[in-house]
Amino acid sequence: MVTNDKSEIGAFKTPTLREIANTAPYMHDGRFGTLEEVVAFYNKGGIKNPFLSELILPLELTAQEQKDLVAFLRTLNGEGWQHVKAPEEFPQ
């Protein structure tokens, strides 16, 4: 809808993972309430559809590896950036 380019259907801006433990719900439509659900989604290789890149594959992570990945995501919080304001316009 933004570019009218069919090859970009299903493409989204890759968001930062900073403070990800504090910014639920996740994805452009807020479909996941928890990081566990996000990791399970990636572990399955996303949702099959005609626009899915062939590079996106099931990860085959064990339950423990998925837990470890969620634990890592929860470490991406911190202090020192909170004064930064969102830009008010796109760069020219």
Ligand code: HEM
């Ligand atoms: C296991 C590996 C990955 C993890 C743990 C991960 C984690 C996440 C998380 C937590 C979000 C939600 C961000 C939010 O809603 O603020 C997200 C969204 C996103 N990630 Fe990943 N990601 C992984 C792999 C990838 C890869 C390989 C790509 C691209 C090739 C990618 C591209 C994106 C994009 C475009 C979004 C936004 C999707 C949307 O808005 O619906 N991610 N990711």
